[in-house]
Amino acid sequence: MLTQHLTALLMGFGGTVLLIPWIIRLSVRYRLLDQPDNDRRVHTTAVPRLGGVAIFIAAAASAAGMIVWSFGRGDFALPYPTMLPGIVLGAVIIFLTGLFDDLVGISPRGKLVAQTLAALCVVAFGFRIELVALTPSSGALALGALAVPITVLWIVGMTNAFNLIDGVDGLAGTVALIALATSIGVDLYLHDIRSLFITTAMLGAVFGFLRFNNSPAKICLGDSGSMTLGFFLSIRLVISATAPNGHLYALVPIFALGYPLLDTFIAIARRWLRGHPFSRADGRHIHHQLLAVGLDARRTVEILGFFFLGISALGVSVVFAPPQMTFAFMLGAAALLFSTAFYGTRWLGYGEFAEFGASVASVVRNARMVVREKIRANEVAEQIRNATTLEEVRAILETLVDDVRVLDVELVAGDVHTHGPERQQISPVDRLPVRLDFPFAWHTEGGVREVILRLWSARPQRGGHPATERVATRIGPALEDWFQRNSGAATPAFGIDAQPAARRTPSAFRKAEN
Numbered sequence: 001m002l003t004q005h006l007t008a009l010l011m012g013f014g015g016t017v018l019l020i021p022w023i024i025r026l027s028v029r030y031r032l033l034d035q036p037d038n039d040r041r042v043h044t045t046a047v048p049r050l051g052g053v054a055i056f057i058a059a060a061a062s063a064a065g066m067i068v069w070s071f072g073r074g075d076f077a078l079p080y081p082t083m084l085p086g087i088v089l090g091a092v093i094i095f096l097t098g099l100f101d102d103l104v105g106i107s108p109r110g111k112l113v114a115q116t117l118a119a120l121c122v123v124a125f126g127f128r129i130e131l132v133a134l135t136p137s138s139g140a141l142a143l144g145a146l147a148v149p150i151t152v153l154w155i156v157g158m159t160n161a162f163n164l165i166d167g168v169d170g171l172a173g174t175v176a177l178i179a180l181a182t183s184i185g186v187d188l189y190l191h192d193i194r195s196l197f198i199t200t201a202m203l204g205a206v207f208g209f210l211r212f213n214n215s216p217a218k219i220c221l222g223d224s225g226s227m228t229l230g231f232f233l234s235i236r237l238v239i240s241a242t243a244p245n246g247h248l249y250a251l252v253p254i255f256a257l258g259y260p261l262l263d264t265f266i267a268i269a270r271r272w273l274r275g276h277p278f279s280r281a282d283g284r285h286i287h288h289q290l291l292a293v294g295l296d297a298r299r300t301v302e303i304l305g306f307f308f309l310g311i312s313a314l315g316v317s318v319v320f321a322p323p324q325m326t327f328a329f330m331l332g333a334a335a336l337l338f339s340t341a342f343y344g345t346r347w348l349g350y351g352e353f354a355e356f357g358a359s360v361a362s363v364v365r366n367a368r369m370v371v372r373e374k375i376r377a378n379e380v381a382e383q384i385r386n387a388t389t390l391e392e393v394r395a396i397l398e399t400l401v402d403d404v405r406v407l408d409v410e411l412v413a414g415d416v417h418t419h420g421p422e423r424q425q426i427s428p429v430d431r432l433p434v435r436l437d438f439p440f441a442w443h444t445e446g447g448v449r450e451v452i453l454r455l456w457s458a459r460p461q462r463g464g465h466p467a468t469e470r471v472a473t474r475i476g477p478a479l480e481d482w483f484q485r486n487s488g489a490a491t492p493a494f495g496i497d498a499q500p501a502a503r504r505t506p507s508a509f510r511k512a513e514n
Helices: 002-029 051-073 084-103 108-124 144-164 171-190 197-213 222-240 251-256 258-274 286-292 297-320 323-347 351-386 390-403 467-485 487-494
Strands: 131-133 140-142 247-249 408-412 434-444 447-457
Touching: 002 051, 002 197, 051 084, 051 197, 051 222, 084 108, 084 222, 108 144, 108 222, 144 171, 144 222, 144 258, 171 197, 171 222, 171 251, 171 297, 197 222, 222 251, 251 258, 251 297, 258 286, 258 297, 258 351, 286 297, 297 323, 323 351, 351 390, 351 467, 390 408, 390 467, 434 467, 447 467, 467 487
Parallel strands: 131 247
Antiparallel strands: 131 140, 408 447, 434 447
């Protein structure tokens, strides 16, 4: 049995090593090259992009050879026989889709449709995530009607996630080795090892590919390779981590594929925070940020490889450790993940998450005061709408100085500038106030009239916002409505002449007088 697995590994390795030089020559002859773009792709010269062809052919030929060999010896054991046709069909769809993209290009929507079709083929032949558990001693959660959509989402998500990490020479192959090694280790613990030859064939093919893909790379995976690896690993790790009773120990595939999952989550989160489309490609993945801090490609792969190898081992330890040690491992995993997220995002220069954290902290810290300010601003707005004179409006505005975090409130006619509120004309340099102007206008028989609601507030701390923003957005519309209804009484008080505002010079305006 061990001989069969070693033979599959050597055949996968040898097949890839023999095929890649020929594929490189073919790619150069027909200009099937991945061009450098100084953003997402870090290589400086054009590199052939059909490495996935060698991996697919070598792994498939090795696995098929082992099936024929075992059948001839009389110890034929087809791995997961009911699901295998669906897996093979799905893998072919994924490989051909990636190859088509490498050769002529395909839209993101087209790739997503093909990936979904491939996942549905696997599901149709019996592959489903139905019972999810943390450890052998814990209970399992039955997904029920959610089993099929979650399974499809997992396969499609991992297929794309693996495609995203193929941005540095040797990285995707190294992550694939970690995941394949984890799959083999868990299989040895939970299952009959007679079906391992498909995994060892893929392991050998990836080893052979890395001989040519380590920095500086002579060939890269391309979509045909990265998508195929992501598709295969999403299925193989789930099968390996599913116990004979049908319980999937979900932490095994999640931790084994920790890097593509984390990188994809960060990419989606920062694009959401920036308001960018999720499908927009960029050069700010984790490996790009490591390169940006001064590491070379080889050191980047080493750091990520060793770190996520430890993450994978930690996931296996949490699942299969003795019950009395499980809690300690889970606590350690939580602490590691939290510290990685907290310090890693700062070190890697992901400012989006620092601003998001500051905003959340500000909300938690100032929630009661913000609600109070909004309530008071709404009350003042209602009082302004019911006021009858301009003096009454000013008196109502004066109450804001005592009730909310506002240093001063002014009504200004036209474009008048001052260096500070009347209550704080001179401030220390480090305590200069912030001014917010809320202009509004209304039509009269003499033309357009303009008034500015001017609010002053103390300079906010980092992550905070001045109260004037919340106050102005509630009081400003009420003032505008009041002036439109009472323009005849308000205009003389501001000393505005009958000339339309559009033709007046700045010298025609003066500060509102009490």
